[in-house]
Amino acid sequence: MSLLDIYRARRKALERYVQRLLGNADDAAEVSQEAFLRVYAAELGEQTPVSEALLYTVARNLALSELRKRTSRATDAVGDWDDLRVEDTGPSVEALIQQRQRIAAIEAAMERMAPKCLEVFRLRKIDNLSHAEIAERLEISTKTVERHITRALQLCQEAMAEHDRGLKQAGGKEVRS
Numbered sequence: 567m568s569l570l571d572i573y574r575a576r577r578k579a580l581e582r583y584v585q586r587l588l589g590n591a592d593d594a595a596e597v598s599q600e601a602f603l604r605v606y607a608a609e610l611g612e613q614t615p616v617s618e619a620l621l622y623t624v625a626r627n628l629a630l631s632e633l634r635k636r637t638s639r640a641t642d643a644v645g646d647w648d649d650l651r652v653e654d655t656g657p658s659v660e661a662l663i664q665q666r667q668r669i670a671a672i673e674a675a676m677e678r679m680a681p682k683c684l685e686v687f688r689l690r691k692i693d694n695l696s697h698a699e700i701a702e703r704l705e706i707s708t709k710t711v712e713r714h715i716t717r718a719l720q721l722c723q724e725a726m727a728e729h730d731r732g733l734k735q736a737g738g739k740e741v742r743s
């Protein structure tokens with residue numbers, strides 16, 4: 567049986583075999599044709615005896631070569647990622663942890679505030695009201711508002727100093743509490 571007869575009789579089976587390796591019918595058809603051409607060239611040059619087994623072997627080797635090329639292209643594309651100069655500009659995990667710990671320290675300070683002091687502090691820092699607006703809303707003097715703000719800030723500074731001391735004692739590393 568000639569190579570052309572083998573190819574005609576086994577072409578679809580050969581393409582299915584290669585498609586199982588590559589996962590793509592179009593690529594399988596191309597690889598099958600390339601395998602046929604290479605074996606045909608070998609037959610013309612009388613380099614090797616032609617057989618169906620040789621055709622399948624060449625097709626398999628070409629399919630594996632194609633898979634290696636695909637893998638190489640995929641990793642090359644990943645390697646080019648650095649050339650794009652894409653950087654994560656968001657805060658680091660350590661910075662986020664430290665920020666959460668600082669917020670926890672401020673929340674702890676707020677829990678130690680007297681109810682009226684806490685209310686004044688929230689109106690100033692969260693609602694961004696002026697001292698006069700807070701005094702009018704709570705029906706207290708602006709001097710009392712200033713005292714509550716001063717006390718609240720003092721408690722927050724103490725909480726932050728305590729937080730910073732805890733960091734130094736932990737050797738500069740964040741510790742979850």
